[in-house]
Amino acid sequence: MTQPDLEALGKRVSAARAAVEERGETFYPGPSRIHLAAFPPKERWDDWIELDSRSFPNRVEKHYTLVPTTCFNCESACGLLAYVDQDSLQVRKFEGNPEHPGSRGRNCAKGPATLNQVTDPDRILYPLRRTGQRGEGKWVQVSWDEALDDIAQRIRTCILEERPNEVMYHVGRPGEDGFTERVLATWGVDGHNSHTNVCSSGARAGYHFWTGIDRPSPDHANAKVVFLISSHLESGHYFNPHAQRIIEAKEAGAKLIVLDTRLSNTATHADHWLSPYPGSEAAINLAIANYLIVNDLYDREYVRRWWNWEEFLVCEHPDAEVSFESFEAILKQLYSGFTFEFAAKESGVAVEVLQEVASVVGTAGSRLSTHTWRSATAGNAGGWQVARTLFLLNALLGAVATEGGTHPNAWNKFVPRPIYMPPHPHTWNELTWPLEYPLALNEMSFLLPHFLKEGRARLEVYFTRVYNPVWTNPDGFSWIEALTDETKVGLHVALTPTWSETAYFADYILPMGLASERHDTHSYEQYDGQWVGFRQPVLKAVRERRGETVTDTREVNPGEVWEENEFWIELSWRIDPDGSMGIRKYYESKKNPGQKLSIDEYYSWMFENSVPGLPEKAADEGMTPLEYMRRYGAFEIKNKVGAVHEELVPSAELVDAAEGAFGRVFAASDKPEDPNVVPMGAPEPDPQGRRPVGVRVQGSVRRGFPTPSGRLEFYSRTLADWGWRDQALPGYMRSHIHPESMDPDQLVLISTFRLPVQIHTRSANAKWLDEIAHTNPLWIHPSDAEGLGLAMGDLVRVETEIGYFVVKAWVTEGIRPGVVACSHHMGRWKLTDQGQRQMMATVSLEDRDEKWTMSRKSGVAPFESVDPDTKRIWWTDVGVHQNLTFSVHPDPISGQHCWHQAVRVRPAEPDDDYGDIAVDTARSHEVFHEWLELTRAADRHSPDGTRRPYWMMRPLKPPKDVFMLSGEPS
Amino acid sequence: MTEARAELFRSLGALTESPTPAHAGIAEALGLPDCAAREEHTEVFAFQLYPYASVYLGEKGMLGGEARDRIAGFFRAIGIVPPAEPDHIAVLLALYASLIEAEEAQGDVVSREMLRRTRKALLWEHLLSWLPPYLDKMMEIAPPAYRGWAELLGLALSDEAQALGRPDGLPLQLRETVARDPADGKSFIEWLLSPVNSGVIIVRSDLRKVASDLKLGLRVGERRWVIESLLGQDPQATLSWLASFCRHWSESHRRWVPVTGDVGRFWLERAEGAQRLVLRALAETEEVVAQPTVGV
Numbered sequence A: 001m002t003q004p005d006l007e008a009l010g011k012r013v014s015a016a017r018a019a020v021e022e023r024g025e026t027f028y029p030g031p032s033r034i035h036l037a038a039f040p041p042k043e044r045w046d047d048w049i050e051l052d053s054r055s056f057p058n059r060v061e062k063h064y065t066l067v068p069t070t071c072f073n074c075e076s077a078c079g080l081l082a083y084v085d086q087d088s089l090q091v092r093k094f095e096g097n098p099e100h101p102g103s104r105g106r107n108c109a110k111g112p113a114t115l116n117q118v119t120d121p122d123r124i125l126y127p128l129r130r131t132g133q134r135g136e137g138k139w140v141q142v143s144w145d146e147a148l149d150d151i152a153q154r155i156r157t158c159i160l161e162e163r164p165n166e167v168m169y170h171v172g173r174p175g176e177d178g179f180t181e182r183v184l185a186t187w188g189v190d191g192h193n194s195h196t197n198v199c200s201s202g203a204r205a206g207y208h209f210w211t212g213i214d215r216p217s218p219d220h221a222n223a224k225v226v227f228l229i230s231s232h233l234e235s236g237h238y239f240n241p242h243a244q245r246i247i248e249a250k251e252a253g254a255k256l257i258v259l260d261t262r263l264s265n266t267a268t269h270a271d272h273w274l275s276p277y278p279g280s281e282a283a284i285n286l287a288i289a290n291y292l293i294v295n296d297l298y299d300r301e302y303v304r305r306w307w308n309w310e311e312f313l314v315c316e317h318p319d320a321e322v323s324f325e326s327f328e329a330i331l332k333q334l335y336s337g338f339t340f341e342f343a344a345k346e347s348g349v350a351v352e353v354l355q356e357v358a359s360v361v362g363t364a365g366s367r368l369s370t371h372t373w374r375s376a377t378a379g380n381a382g383g384w385q386v387a388r389t390l391f392l393l394n395a396l397l398g399a400v401a402t403e404g405g406t407h408p409n410a411w412n413k414f415v416p417r418p419i420y421m422p423p424h425p426h427t428w429n430e431l432t433w434p435l436e437y438p439l440a441l442n443e444m445s446f447l448l449p450h451f452l453k454e455g456r457a458r459l460e461v462y463f464t465r466v467y468n469p470v471w472t473n474p475d476g477f478s479w480i481e482a483l484t485d486e487t488k489v490g491l492h493v494a495l496t497p498t499w500s501e502t503a504y505f506a507d508y509i510l511p512m513g514l515a516s517e518r519h520d521t522h523s524y525e526q527y528d529g530q531w532v533g534f535r536q537p538v539l540k541a542v543r544e545r546r547g548e549t550v551t552d553t554r555e556v557n558p559g560e561v562w563e564e565n566e567f568w569i570e571l572s573w574r575i576d577p578d579g580s581m582g583i584r585k586y587y588e589s590k591k592n593p594g595q596k597l598s599i600d601e602y603y604s605w606m607f608e609n610s611v612p613g614l615p616e617k618a619a620d621e622g623m624t625p626l627e628y629m630r631r632y633g634a635f636e637i638k639n640k641v642g643a644v645h646e647e648l649v650p651s652a653e654l655v656d657a658a659e660g661a662f663g664r665v666f667a668a669s670d671k672p673e674d675p676n677v678v679p680m681g682a683p684e685p686d687p688q689g690r691r692p693v694g695v696r697v698q699g700s701v702r703r704g705f706p707t708p709s710g711r712l713e714f715y716s717r718t719l720a721d722w723g724w725r726d727q728a729l730p731g732y733m734r735s736h737i738h739p740e741s742m743d744p745d746q747l748v749l750i751s752t753f754r755l756p757v758q759i760h761t762r763s764a765n766a767k768w769l770d771e772i773a774h775t776n777p778l779w780i781h782p783s784d785a786e787g788l789g790l791a792m793g794d795l796v797r798v799e800t801e802i803g804y805f806v807v808k809a810w811v812t813e814g815i816r817p818g819v820v821a822c823s824h825h826m827g828r829w830k831l832t833d834q835g836q837r838q839m840m841a842t843v844s845l846e847d848r849d850e851k852w853t854m855s856r857k858s859g860v861a862p863f864e865s866v867d868p869d870t871k872r873i874w875w876t877d878v879g880v881h882q883n884l885t886f887s888v889h890p891d892p893i894s895g896q897h898c899w900h901q902a903v904r905v906r907p908a909e910p911d912d913d914y915g916d917i918a919v920d921t922a923r924s925h926e927v928f929h930e931w932l933e934l935t936r937a938a939d940r941h942s943p944d945g946t947r948r949p950y951w952m953m954r955p956l957k958p959p960k961d962v963f964m965l966s967g968e969p970s
Numbered sequence B: 001m002t003e004a005r006a007e008l009f010r011s012l013g014a015l016t017e018s019p020t021p022a023h024a025g026i027a028e029a030l031g032l033p034d035c036a037a038r039e040e041h042t043e044v045f046a047f048q049l050y051p052y053a054s055v056y057l058g059e060k061g062m063l064g065g066e067a068r069d070r071i072a073g074f075f076r077a078i079g080i081v082p083p084a085e086p087d088h089i090a091v092l093l094a095l096y097a098s099l100i101e102a103e104e105a106q107g108d109v110v111s112r113e114m115l116r117r118t119r120k121a122l123l124w125e126h127l128l129s130w131l132p133p134y135l136d137k138m139m140e141i142a143p144p145a146y147r148g149w150a151e152l153l154g155l156a157l158s159d160e161a162q163a164l165g166r167p168d169g170l171p172l173q174l175r176e177t178v179a180r181d182p183a184d185g186k187s188f189i190e191w192l193l194s195p196v197n198s199g200v201i202i203v204r205s206d207l208r209k210v211a212s213d214l215k216l217g218l219r220v221g222e223r224r225w226v227i228e229s230l231l232g233q234d235p236q237a238t239l240s241w242l243a244s245f246c247r248h249w250s251e252s253h254r255r256w257v258p259v260t261g262d263v264g265r266f267w268l269e270r271a272e273g274a275q276r277l278v279l280r281a282l283a284e285t286e287e288v289v290a291q292p293t294v295g296v
Helices: A006-022 A114-119 A144-160 A179-187 A201-211 A239-251 A281-294 A300-306 A309-316 A324-334 A340-347 A351-362 A375-379 A384-397 A445-453 A476-483 A538-545 A564-575 A599-609 A614-620 A625-632 A717-727 A767-772 A782-788 A868-872 A921-932 B002-014 B021-029 B038-048 B053-057 B065-077 B089-105 B109-127 B131-141 B144-164 B185-192 B204-213 B223-233 B235-260 B262-290
Strands: A048-051 A061-070 A079-085 A091-096 A128-130 A139-141 A167-171 A192-194 A216-218 A225-229 A255-259 A272-274 A368-372 A406-408 A459-465 A489-496 A508-511 A520-522 A529-535 A634-639 A664-667 A691-697 A700-702 A747-750 A778-780 A795-799 A803-811 A819-821 A841-848 A851-858 A901-907 A917-920
Touching: A006 B002, A006 B021, A006 B144, A061 A529, A061 A538, A061 A625, A079 A538, A091 A114, A114 A767, A144 A167, A144 A459, A144 A489, A144 A508, A144 A564, A167 A179, A179 A192, A179 A564, A192 A445, A201 A375, A201 A384, A216 A368, A225 A239, A225 A351, A225 A375, A225 A384, A239 A255, A255 A351, A272 A351, A281 A324, A281 A340, A281 A351, A281 A384, A300 A324, A300 A384, A309 A324, A309 A717, A340 A351, A368 A375, A368 A384, A368 A406, A375 A384, A445 A476, A445 A921, A476 A489, A476 A841, A476 A921, A529 A625, A564 A599, A599 A614, A599 A625, A614 A625, A614 A634, A625 A634, A778 A782, A778 A795, A782 A803, A782 A901, A917 A921, B002 B021, B002 B089, B002 B144, B038 B131, B038 B144, B038 B204, B053 B065, B065 B109, B089 B109, B109 B144, B131 B144, B131 B235, B131 B262, B144 B235, B185 B223, B185 B262, B204 B223, B204 B235, B223 B235, B235 B262
Parallel strands: A167 A192, A167 A459, A225 A255, A225 A368, A255 A272, A459 A489, A489 A508, A747 A819, A778 A803
Antiparallel strands: A048 A061, A061 A079, A079 A091, A128 A139, A128 A508, A216 A406, A520 A529, A529 A634, A664 A691, A691 A700, A747 A901, A778 A819, A795 A803, A795 A901, A803 A917, A841 A851, A851 A917
């Protein structure tokens, strides 16, 4: 090169840049493309060569096609990359997908272990129908046609005979965003039932009452202080995407505060680890809040602008002047009782430690990211206040939807509008939404056996779908009683990729696909951005790249494993074969009317019409949007969404605008069509039917929050109006396991924590994970063990209010004195040879007039199979199924099952064997009634004659008239 | 003038990103013959010449470590939160461009002088400390699009070196690297693969070529394994090749000495030291081979 004129060159670039930017385009595409990591470059995914390790020392090249999909194990929906062997067309391994914006190529152990699940020798590969009694373990293989016709006919009859509430779909891990809810809507049944009330309803309630949105989305990576009430670095929702960002924050100097009674892996990474007495977390949060308030460390302007303090003053302090100063004066008094000394007394954490942590929180400014999900919110009566008081800290500091703060999840999630949006059903299911729980965030799923026992209703067709209530829920024996009674449950269909304790009590077991065998879309709040992930049957994708056509996933999946999208379409078509019921129209092709909707058309439509930016991005690479998603598995729609509530409402929307109380603004304009149908609260229109569009904040109409007031609801008018005025503010309720409620010889049992490599029912068929974690001893502090005369490994009886279980003691200082802990992941069992032989003990059950016992006949052992590793199983102990011995504890407000148990622990009896369980289900029904007494039912407390506040979220939401109670409100 | 200079560096930095249609416009504005294809980008940056300073300045020859920390520290010292990959060439060149602009925009003479010093520190500490050999290698192995890019960046950096003058001493990034001979054969290979130690940059295509030239089997895997395998198959031939390889690098570094002074001399001395070590190892190998076995 001759010496160029550098000056002239620079000017040329400047001119080119100016010309491009003048057109409104971007000249420099941005620095985000530079990240290079240890991943096969996507340009080589079609033909990626690795050496075959088994052929070593010979050099044998293996050619792979790399196809992205989405993990189906936990809720994180991390990206996977399937390595498909080009010779055998089998998946050889799963690694991370570097193109996935949430997980960014990283996975936990459960992602790669998907391979074990795919190749599990005990996997259910064909539809099975029961031949003996339910639970007897006699099955016959049937065709899909036979099963579909039978199920479809029963559902059709229920709908035609106007018994829609006898059809119920009960989901564990959804693994998708709304597809199946819409299926139920097309049938017109209010039959959606979730696992959420044994999981996250407590946390959801805390967030929902504040923001109208039921999940937090902390921007951990940019936080100055990260505050977790959870073991979020090792487990829990989004822990992999979050953990990597928390560590990034730590690397940048952020402080990590962890409240966890156990010395979890998360606690070991904390700068400040607090081990509180369970249930005292809200008291700690309030002591920190009080510190921020009395020391004027809160963001006054933020509180002034965004809290509904005016509503609070008017409703609760009618004599006070309606001014912010007057509110501040009251605020300073409100929490004055929550001193560090009080919190220390409740929690057992030293005053100095609490002071130190409060001062750290006080330095965060708007960069405080907080998170709680299950943990204390799922353990305690009133646990939902743990989330509400944690978010109070964000609300005080203005760390809401800020960089490094906590965002409402709906702004960081994108659910693309599908090809059809059926209306919600015109019916109300009392089994899932009973009168006693008008404010429950989700369906009262775990009470189902008790409602059936009382004869409130019956079910004709009950689907359990990737859900195992017999094992997962409390009070499993009551579930067995319900499921074995054909007068209560007419037909039980278990949709599951693997054997489960619940599937034993099914009439049909229908094998569903795993992460690499099904289509779904996902989007989760993992940072301040929005993305959509795509799960796909990877062998279909590979065959199509070779020019073949695959129209049904059963053609490429093992055995007759079927994906659910195709299953639901086919089932719905058979319910309404001629279209006369108005169902079939939602499953017809738009391109070829009268033909069945294909999966390719379904997702093509979605990606072409409802994912902004995707068509353009795909076109850049010469692909259709669907091809792009099949190629890369995920697409980021937006990064840095920011404070949506601060956005000004465009004047075009303010048609015939009217201002209601406290600045809520309503307008007569139609709601702009939004391709994102993410669920959130839906505040009601004004009496003239104008929809709420925003809220007036210091003169401007801003978007606000989807709450009735449009603001952050420090004061929940909803709670106050529905009988819970005493809980309308962020507060502290003493848990059912507060020392005051316990006998002196009782300990608290924490039963909810996860083992980082396991995920409920779904991972028991993953041999790598089972080898790492397969048992659940009882954590007990040396001081407690000494008092009970226990040594490491001794058998102990743990007595609950309805029975006991026998487990081994693990004496450790990793748990605080007075508390014991046992992970819920273990104790899988089977009654016969059927089941996962690597992780399920074989047991016998006995039922003598509602007095149940379980005893272990054998643990696991090596066995012959197509997988030589099953001969290498070296463990026999697979833990104890403690959840059987827990009665139901429904929180009267959130509806969350309160998992913590008051137990007595003592050395086992001479005749006790490991894994023994005894339960009195009559007693468990009594306990159910004791908790039912705590409720404030809609028919006694509804302020407006409805069953439930209409604005609150509900997966299926019937029209307003269905919300009305039949009688007059009291 | 400075605005154009900033644009020059920013655009050169942008061209190290994975190419999109937008990059073609940048390449065209720079008068480069061609914009690289994505496959070429992957081949060059993901497989041959990793575009991170820490790989060339770190004692382990790997990403991260103290070399990257020093660059992150530079960001912090000027009040910028370091990005995730602070030592990526695109990030460094973008920062350099920003500093030129900041200097130009500064009216106050003292502040302006401070910014000029900051710019000079970035140039010598984190750009000229490793880019000359990096760009030389790029010109040797890369496809035309990146050869043109490397040549242009080399000229631009030389021009900056002349304009801003040399620093008082050796950059900290190099000063802190103590010349240390490897203890044994295994660490010798690791040492060799750390450019700041050995003064040479060995990329995958070098190994492919030498295996082909010497008619040896090429083991697929990390460079360390490949070299180990070559040495295992024919130590003498491999070491002879390495000696000439080091000599070639010495000549390459020598050409930079008039521009970069002590920095060029640093790299020259390291490459010469590596050559001596290799020759010593070669002599030892020959001795071993020459030693007769004791017969029965």
